[in-house]
Amino acid sequence: MEKFTAFTGTACPINQSNLNTDQILPARYLKWTRAMGFGKILFHDLRFDSEGREKPDFPLNKPAWRKSTIIVSARNFGCGSSREAAVYALYDFGVRAVIAPSFGDIFAGNAVQNGLLTATVTDEEAAEITGSLAQMPELPVTVDLEQQTVLCGNRTYKFKIDPIRRMRLLNGWDDLELTESYRERISTFKAQDKIKRPWTLPREQL
Amino acid sequence: MNQPQTIIDKLWRAHEILRRDDGESLLWVDRHYVHEGSFHAFGRVAERRAEVTEPGLTFGVADHYVPTRGSRRNIANPELARMVRQLDENCARHGIKLFGLDDSRQGIVHVVGPEQGLTLPGLLIVCGDSHTSTHGALGAYAFGIGASEVAHVLMTQTIWQKKPKRMRVSVDGILPPGISAKDIALAIIASIGADGATGCAVEFAGSAIRALSMEGRLTLCNMSIEAGARCGVVAPDAATFAYLKGRPYAPTAAAFEQAVEAWSKLATDEGAAFDHEIALDAAKIAPIVTWGTSPQDALPIDASAPDPRRESNPDRAQYLREALDYMGIAPGKKLTEIAIDRVFIGSCTNARIEDLRAAAAVLAGRASKVPGLVSPGSTLVKRQAEDEGLDRIFREAGLEWGESGCSMCVGINGDLVMPGERCASTTNRNFRGRQGPGARTHLMSPAMVAAAAVTGHLADVRDLLDGRKA
Numbered sequence: 001m002e003k004f005t006a007f008t009g010t011a012c013p014i015n016q017s018n019l020n021t022d023q024i025l026p027a028r029y030l031k032w033t034r035a036m037g038f039g040k041i042l043f044h045d046l047r048f049d050s051e052g053r054e055k056p057d058f059p060l061n062k063p064a065w066r067k068s069t070i071i072v073s074a075r076n077f078g079c080g081s082s083r084e085a086a087v088y089a090l091y092d093f094g095v096r097a098v099i100a101p102s103f104g105d106i107f108a109g110n111a112v113q114n115g116l117l118t119a120t121v122t123d124e125e126a127a128e129i130t131g132s133l134a135q136m137p138e139l140p141v142t143v144d145l146e147q148q149t150v151l152c153g154n155r156t157y158k159f160k161i162d163p164i165r166r167m168r169l170l171n172g173w174d175d176l177e178l179t180e181s182y183r184e185r186i187s188t189f190k191a192q193d194k195i196k197r198p199w200t201l202p203r204e205q206l
Numbered sequence: 207m208n209q210p211q212t213i214i215d216k217l218w219r220a221h222e223i224l225r226r227d228d229g230e231s232l233l234w235v236d237r238h239y240v241h242e243g244s245f246h247a248f249g250r251v252a253e254r255r256a257e258v259t260e261p262g263l264t265f266g267v268a269d270h271y272v273p274t275r276g277s278r279r280n281i282a283n284p285e286l287a288r289m290v291r292q293l294d295e296n297c298a299r300h301g302i303k304l305f306g307l308d309d310s311r312q313g314i315v316h317v318v319g320p321e322q323g324l325t326l327p328g329l330l331i332v333c334g335d336s337h338t339s340t341h342g343a344l345g346a347y348a349f350g351i352g353a354s355e356v357a358h359v360l361m362t363q364t365i366w367q368k369k370p371k372r373m374r375v376s377v378d379g380i381l382p383p384g385i386s387a388k389d390i391a392l393a394i395i396a397s398i399g400a401d402g403a404t405g406c407a408v409e410f411a412g413s414a415i416r417a418l419s420m421e422g423r424l425t426l427c428n429m430s431i432e433a434g435a436r437c438g439v440v441a442p443d444a445a446t447f448a449y450l451k452g453r454p455y456a457p458t459a460a461a462f463e464q465a466v467e468a469w470s471k472l473a474t475d476e477g478a479a480f481d482h483e484i485a486l487d488a489a490k491i492a493p494i495v496t497w498g499t500s501p502q503d504a505l506p507i508d509a510s511a512p513d514p515r516r517e518s519n520p521d522r523a524q525y526l527r528e529a530l531d532y533m534g535i536a537p538g539k540k541l542t543e544i545a546i547d548r549v550f551i552g553s554c555t556n557a558r559i560e561d562l563r564a565a566a567a568v569l570a571g572r573a574s575k576v577p578g579l580v581s582p583g584s585t586l587v588k589r590q591a592e593d594e595g596l597d598r599i600f601r602e603a604g605l606e607w608g609e610s611g612c613s614m615c616v617g618i619n620g621d622l623v624m625p626g627e628r629c630a631s632t633t634n635r636n637f638r639g640r641q642g643p644g645a646r647t648h649l650m651s652p653a654m655v656a657a658a659a660v661t662g663h664l665a666d667v668r669d670l671l672d673g674r675k676a
Contacts, residue, residue: 016525016528017525018400018401018499018500018502020500020635020637022635022637022638022639022640023637023638023639026639026643027616027617027618027640028617028618030243030618031271031285031288031289031618033246033249034246045638045639045643050625050643050644075401076400076401076404076434079400079401079404079434080336080635080637081335081336081616081635082334082335082336082350082351082352083243083352084246084352084353084354085246085353087352102401102404103404104401104404104434105370105404105405105434105436106336106349106350106351106352109351109352109355110352110353110354110355113352113354113355114354127521162368163228163229164228164229164230164368167228175354175358175366176254176358176361176362178366179232179358179362179364179366180362182223182224182232185223185224185232186223186232186234186362186363186364189223189234190234190363193234197220197328197468198461198464199326199328199457199461199462199464199465199468200236200326200328200329201262201263202237202262202263202265202324202455203323203454203455203456203457203458
């Protein structure tokens, strides 16, 4: 995975709490493969009407925010379904960071697996950033994972991220390689566990 | 003396292979359930030219894309057929036992696991589906994961996790008649919010939880993800052991006794500390329905929809306006005056035999004023319901009796609520467009859905009981 450090981009505010993964990527697209291009269906039903026309009021459709690489949102972003395709859609659209006061646990886990940063700020800070962007839509925003800061205009905000997730993004770690390095300890655990908890194995069935 | 521990600590410790200095733990996975949606993960395995490391601990279930109507042997829609076939092929290639469409035990993964005795107390269970929290009802540590993690589990039978905070939700007292586990779940979510348990593993405790049947506990733990919880768990007790005894994949004879001994030690120790504690009085819980677009938008049925004009917080007022607007509900409207277009009884939340009985008790001898679909939680539940004559009650009321699958809860098999239509539903998510683009969903218990069907609007099931048991 690519290492995440710092970048500057356009940030799109979507001021809705509980923006769940069904909104980020509607379920009917879950049978798509990634090669089909999840970016074009990001936020599909919020972005397009039933005829497939853009909804002009949706922030991502406004001229300044059409190529955003950062989303700023409200509480509980990415709650709901575990669909990782919600992260694929954000990433493939070009989004590299989501700034919000809180995130769904499964979404945040999926994000780190795909190099998408989830930066946690307070409700007030999210509202302030959203406010700044409403006034100056093209204001460049810098997200620095090393420093754990969001720079927006002349304000710098310190964001929170789980230190483990931060390390993973900074190093671009691959879970599987990491796990592979513990192969022996896994085998030992498995052997001991079989004796300690023999009842865990499913009964043989035809 | 050892420090007293919560059930969450005990479950965690039993699966911790190692803990790194940064605080992340590698956990052993006892059961891994896969479904049609797991194709991304199988693709990852293929890319790496890897194998499924523990096919004997991995079980496949066809549920998300399966039709509930028409032929299931020859699926008419080629896309659905392809999704189901893909799972067949992936399971066959890796030697994974599959409960597919030709299996009489097929159903929704979160119904089949407990039903088959695959889900046991003390296990760590994962599945690429957020409602995996359901299995915590038996005292398992069970949570939903994404495709990358599914691939990781397929290849290593382990998962990296950071230990969550521990929350205890205690519900004490006696539930009034007509009130079910779904009402408890919605009451909790309304009280703490859709992110009230984010970052937490939740133990449900208290006399009202102990008094719930296993099926009620499954409903409750199922909904814990709707409060943001990593997982929900109920300590295993005599009811759990009685439920499991004789289930096909559960241990038998001496092995069962040995297991019960181990399971009995899982309960939270006296004096163990939780990071958060919440208490609810069961006697005060009324039948609850949702009015908005998040499960936290839930109110007792005798209440009225909120009025944004009475809300002093402008952000909150805006939230209410948008939710009411999507739902097509006038501010302040009495909930019982909201007319519905259709009902759905099904899903991993509320499609077990007790759920179907509760709905049938209200519907017996009555007609539904709106069309609707009943999709049993599993093919075995379907057969049992038919043996009990419940299918006749549903059919005579005018509802459709379908096959088992995720169906209209997520709509990807083609069972959809039409744009603008209002559906009283036993499912778990009233998100915008969840049951189809433009669909309006009201979540409630099976008995409450039956009450809505009979009256044609959201209704208080207690007025329809007349001594019936629901």
